[in-house]
Amino acid sequence: AQKPVSEDRILIVYLSRTKNTKAVAHMIHRKLGGKLVEIEPQKPYPENYQETVEQVAKENETSYLPPLKTKIDSIEKYEAVFVGFPTWGMKLPPPMKSFLSQYNLKGKKVIPFNTNGGYGTGSSFETVNELCPESELLRGLSIRGGSERDGELFVMHGEKEKDVDGEVTKWLKTIGLLE
Numbered sequence: 001a002q003k004p005v006s007e008d009r010i011l012i013v014y015l016s017r018t019k020n021t022k023a024v025a026h027m028i029h030r031k032l033g034g035k036l037v038e039i040e041p042q043k044p045y046p047e048n049y050q051e052t053v054e055q056v057a058k059e060n061e062t063s064y065l066p067p068l069k070t071k072i073d074s075i076e077k078y079e080a081v082f083v084g085f086p087t088w089g090m091k092l093p094p095p096m097k098s099f100l101s102q103y104n105l106k107g108k109k110v111i112p113f114n115t116n117g118g119y120g121t122g123s124s125f126e127t128v129n130e131l132c133p134e135s136e137l138l139r140g141l142s143i144r145g146g147s148e149r150d151g152e153l154f155v156m157h158g159e160k161e162k163d164v165d166g167e168v169t170k171w172l173k174t175i176g177l178l179e
């Protein structure tokens, strides 16, 4: 069947530390196709959770945009750009701020998706909106992922994975990207 947005015009970018958001990105990709790209900062965050929390808090205070290792060719050819990220400190992670600041998504559909430790998306979806004011922001998806603080890392397997996969399908239909 004809898809609402053709595969070669879909970009799925994601940031993921413990691979929960990555799993959701792959689910979207299996359903819609498109180009799947992981966003990586030039300098990786510390392995240690608490050190990462502190570094992220400092970066947010100073509005620091970490330089990215990831480069995306011909961003202009995409019509729909999915942006996936975990909630970090109830905010949009700095590398995703770097991505949205660096690439012009004017006129494109922008679709956020998120995993979090149970506290929701915080201000992250609003920040996506602020950083691409001339894009058409579609309704985002937020999923309960892991909780690194509590030693809960990758959770997207078994029944959980199946449930989330169903939620992703429903969501993509609701926003009109899957028939």
Ligand SMILES: Cc1cc2nc3c(=O)[nH]c(=O)nc-3n(C[C@H](O)[C@H](O)[C@H](O)COP(=O)(O)O)c2cc1C
Pocket: 015, 016, 017, 018, 019, 020, 021, 022, 049, 052, 053, 056, 085, 086, 087, 088, 089, 090, 091, 115, 116, 117, 118, 119, 120, 144, 145, 146, 147, 148, 149, 153
């Ligand atoms: C630095 C850091 C900060 C986090 N802050 C929050 C938070 O404020 N609220 C929340 O619900 N989860 C928080 N989490 C948990 C992640 O959002 C959750 O584990 C998510 O599923 C991780 O996605 P990933 O596996 O793609 O990295 C935080 C995790 C990290 C590493």
